Amino acid sequence: MRELRLTNTLSRTKELFVPVSEGRVGMYVCGPTVYGDAHLGHARPGVTYDVLFKLLTHLGYKVRYVRNITDVGHLEHDADEGEDKIAKKARLEQLEPMEVVQAYTLRYHEAMRMLNVAPPSIEPRASGHIIEQIEAIKKILDAGMAYESNGSIYFDVAKYNEKYHYGILSGRTLEDTLEGTRSLDGQSDKRAPYDFALWKKAEPQHIMRWPSPWGDGFPGWHLECSVMGEKYLGREFDIHGGGMDLMFPHHECEIAQNQASRGTRGVRYWVHNNMITIDGKKMGKSLGNFITLFDLYRKYSPMTIRFFILQAHYRGTLDFSDDALAAARKGLKRVLQAAKDLYAIAGVKAPEYSYGALPATVAPESCTAESKEVRTVWENVYDALCDDLNTPVALAAISEAVRLINSYKEGSVKLTKADIDTLVQLFNDVVFGVLGLCDEESSQGGQSKVVEGLMQMVLEQRAAAKAAKDWAVSDHIRDSLKALGIVVKDTKDGAEWTME
RNA sequence: GGUGCGUUGGCCGAGUGGUUAGGCGCAGGUCUGCAAAACCUGUUACAGCGGUUCGAUUCCUCUACGCACCUCCA
Numbered sequence A: 001m002r003e004l005r006l007t008n009t010l011s012r013t014k015e016l017f018v019p020v021s022e023g024r025v026g027m028y029v030c031g032p033t034v035y036g037d038a039h040l041g042h043a044r045p046g047v048t049y050d051v052l053f054k055l056l057t058h059l060g061y062k063v064r065y066v067r068n069i070t071d072v073g074h075l076e077h078d079a080d081e082g083e084d085k086i087a088k089k090a091r092l093e094q095l096e097p098m099e100v101v102q103a104y105t106l107r108y109h110e111a112m113r114m115l116n117v118a119p120p121s122i123e124p125r126a127s128g129h130i131i132e133q134i135e136a137i138k139k140i141l142d143a144g145m146a147y148e149s150n151g152s153i154y155f156d157v158a159k160y161n162e163k164y165h166y167g168i169l170s171g172r173t174l175e176d177t178l179e180g181t182r183s184l185d186g187q188s189d190k191r192a193p194y195d196f197a198l199w200k201k202a203e204p205q206h207i208m209r210w211p212s213p214w215g216d217g218f219p220g221w222h223l224e225c226s227v228m229g230e231k232y233l234g235r236e237f238d239i240h241g242g243g244m245d246l247m248f249p250h251h252e253c254e255i256a257q258n259q260a261s262r263g264t265r266g267v268r269y270w271v272h273n274n275m276i277t278i279d280g281k282k283m284g285k286s287l288g289n290f291i292t293l294f295d296l297y298r299k300y301s302p303m304t305i306r307f308f309i310l311q312a313h314y315r316g317t318l319d320f321s322d323d324a325l326a327a328a329r330k331g332l333k334r335v336l337q338a339a340k341d342l343y344a345i346a347g348v349k350a351p352e353y354s355y356g357a358l359p360a361t362v363a364p365e366s367c368t369a370e371s372k373e374v375r376t377v378w379e380n381v382y383d384a385l386c387d388d389l390n391t392p393v394a395l396a397a398i399s400e401a402v403r404l405i406n407s408y409k410e411g412s413v414k415l416t417k418a419d420i421d422t423l424v425q426l427f428n429d430v431v432f433g434v435l436g437l438c439d440e441e442s443s444q445g446g447q448s449k450v451v452e453g454l455m456q457m458v459l460e461q462r463a464a465a466k467a468a469k470d471w472a473v474s475d476h477i478r479d480s481l482k483a484l485g486i487v488v489k490d491t492k493d494g495a496e497w498t499m500e
Numbered sequence B: 001g002g003u004g005c006g007u008u009g010g011c012c013g014a015g016u017g018g019u020u021a022g023g024c025g026c027a028g029g030u031c032u033g034c035a036a037a038a039c040c041u042g043u044u045a046c047a048g049c050g051g052u053u054c055g056a057u058u059c060c061u062c063u064a065c066g067c068a069c070c071u072c073c074a
Helices: A040-059 A085-093 A097-114 A126-142 A157-163 A174-178 A221-233 A244-262 A293-297 A302-310 A322-346 A372-386 A391-409 A417-434 A449-467 A471-483
Strands: A005-008 A013-016 A024-029 A062-067 A146-149 A152-155 A196-201 A217-219 A237-243 A267-273 A276-278 A318-320 A486-491 A494-499
Touching: A005 A267, A024 A040, A024 A221, A040 A062, A040 A097, A040 A237, A040 A267, A040 A276, A040 A293, A040 A302, A040 A372, A040 A417, A062 A221, A085 A097, A097 A293, A126 A146, A126 A152, A126 A196, A126 A217, A126 A221, A126 A244, A152 A244, A157 A174, A157 A244, A196 A221, A196 A244, A217 A221, A221 A237, A221 A244, A237 A244, A244 A267, A293 A302, A302 A322, A302 A391, A318 A322, A322 A391, A322 A417, A372 A391, A372 A417, A391 A417, A449 A471, A449 A486, A449 A494, A471 A486
Parallel strands: A024 A062, A024 A237, A237 A267, A276 A318
Antiparallel strands: A005 A013, A146 A152, A152 A196, A196 A217, A486 A494
């Protein structure tokens, strides 16, 4: 099996990936809080961890990928004082909170499906794990690292920090976390500002409530991920992913909860994707500068957005702009056209697009191509992907493959059957598999028979006009089709057409 | 104020102590009735000042600017 390196936020270095149990990977990723439509920012972790999931699978690991849905406990403004995001949306729309949850969960699934993000192996909901969360709180209380205050339970960070390091992930000390924090307003039930809620007492008007040993209430936001991670992946699992903005306090709290409740940090490799920015500023709910995926899909296809995300490394910020998206659209088109040509040259069928499909489970150990250039491309692609998921470098190598295919097509490069076979495999396994690109046009069930027949007829007429050197007619046909969004290209083997 | 990150050519965006990232755009060429596509060529950059080095965009100091987290945010 190929070696994979991942940047572990804990060490801030690239580490060789070694799973807890050989051949298997447990991966947990923080999913969305479903109180609104997913925006472009949500596409980043969606695509990033989809690629990681698919790469691990392709390398031969059996992967269990857990991505949660947060449907309770995520409060506004302040982790422990604001209104529950779901409850607020429900109040505003006069809906039962679970109606909000259901509606936006389905819409999230649709937004991800369009990006060809495969569904996770398990998608647990916070509200479905109240019992487990209560049990975890009991353990933390037993360990003496939490306290009850006015019907709520808080994590005792200072107590925890005596024995462990609170701030190990985000690289700060307990003192650091005090800097710049708001002063206690005296109303808080917390002993210290950095303490966080494990369980919150529900006020009488609060709809989302569950019974507990401490009275009716609801779980704190950070707890769900600790609990569901353990339930489905075990006391200690391999990879935990999420956005960099979740590093502190969310993931820091998770580590503390894990340590206090089960005696281990719980996670070996912490992986964090960076943010998408607009004009250099983070796209997010608070700034209100986000654009929802469904809105974006009206202008740019989901695959364009996927390609755009893949063109940057996941650890860096990625700036959104019309120019950048337009460039991604053209770059993607070039790759997909080459893919079509490649499959035609090889005389094999292009892989059928199917949502949730994973790449071949075992990556080829060595390259069987004969051409040095093809071998280099092949090596570069796998080296890049296994070097901390370097998709931009992998795409650069793919771009070289595209050049080879095009050059072969026009006869300026020679490739053997072994070379072609290697390229086909590379496109199957990596371009369409791991990177998860797909040809949206041809995946829409292809063109109808009627359109195919009509186009054939029209192009025959045009060919006849061309043969008679009647350029007026042939250009008129081409221009008319162009106006309809159909682009005709003359090649030495006759005319080709594509729908824009 | 604390912590951390960044500053690359017209745009997006990789990477490296000395050799082409890649995409998009632009210019020229080949091909073509024309166009499109494709191919070839060109467009050669690494914020500033010092330092280390035979040599730094790449390591170190400082400066400027920007960003993120420290409230919820993927």
